[in-house]
Amino acid sequence: MKLANKLQNWVKQGLISPTQAEQILLSEQSDHSNMVWKWMYGIAGLFIGLGIILIISANWDYIPAWLKLFGNFAIWAAVLYHTCQSVINKKSKISEILLVVSFLFVGATIGLIGQIFNLNGGWQSFAMAWSLLGLPYVFFSRLLSFNFCWNVLFFTSFDFNFIERVLNYINQHLDGLILALAVLSLLSYAGKKLDESANKYTLLPKAFQNFSMFTAYILVFSTCFWYNTGIISVAAYIIAFLFFGVRMFMAVKAQDMISFKRNAIAVEVYIFLIFVSRFENLLLSGFGFIVAGIAVLALIYSLRKTSKYIKTMEVFHG
């Protein structure tokens, strides 16, 4: 039900006065509008920054190398000056754009220098240099998506061979999967704890928390496709369901209804993926999907009942 309709009902029921309803509506509209503006500014900043990267990195045949470098540094210096000003003067919208652009300038400049001096470095050294040198701009940004992207960039600077070896081990050994999930959960927890004290200054720990948990979910969903033989695949499914169960339990404990519902959807998607990965002949798959559909319906029914029950619990009235 839309908020306006809800408010009208509440006014009719005498729960709130018409003035309060109007104020709530205005406040909600303002919040929503702020969010939309933030996203629009973020996207604008991203486009401008990407555009600059493309222009600078392109081969300008007739412009001497020194001029390319000088032009790049001159524009970047101007951007940095305005970034400083906007952060100091707390102009949050413009500073978010400029912080993203400054960060992209770090990548563009490294790319340009690499091109001019014919450097042989690969992606990893590029990503490492970019993420470390760009850290001051990410640190001051209040855009969670930007902080999350930094985490992804930093992660890609690690040795791919090592990550490949770890993944190869995990997709053959369940102890590897359990250990990986435990480590990622711990990292996420550490990020959460750090965020509690550092949120005022930076969103990096929160982004790290999200990134660690996001990676854990990718691992859990991958279990559908990694383990294809007998008992090991069943054990992997059990681990995955346990993982979802723990997440839902923690959502209840943290009074986080959104997380609870998201995990419920994740369970449904996971069941669907199990059947997709087990797709064999048409007849068996047909029966399989019908059974899965019924199972999902049963799950939805039980979740709705559980949700209603949880809503009435004391923990959700904090």
Place this chain on the structure above:
Amino acid sequence: MDKKFLALLFFIPFAALAVWAMWLYVQQATGQEIRVAVTGYDPRDLLSGHYIQYTIDWEKTDCTQFADGKCPKEEFCKEHHWGRQCRFYVPEKNAQELDRLFWRRNDTDMVFEVVYSYHKGSEPLAKQLLINGKDWRESLVENMPLKR
């Protein structure tokens, strides 16, 4: 937050990259010029983006250019799966033509070389790509008919 500290923090990456670019420029300008013969690095992927990938043909390279008369093979290029790989950036519009010339070098007796700026102990910087001793741009113009 202190304004000066913030400005300093934001300009650190800028200063670091500016110093790095200057250092590379000085390295390139002051190094000993070394000319090495080059050959295909990986027949499936000579051109990747706007740069040529090649490997150094040490058998055709004059090692007396180096101080001790030995070619320091380990100092050049970056180790990859199939051997040491080097890059030379070229404009996108010339990449295909250069690729064509490179792969016809045996039929046309063309010699491909790269001029490096070399300092013992630090990564050599590629300065110029030569075809038959001339800058690649000149050779490309001379060999335009090959395209047809």
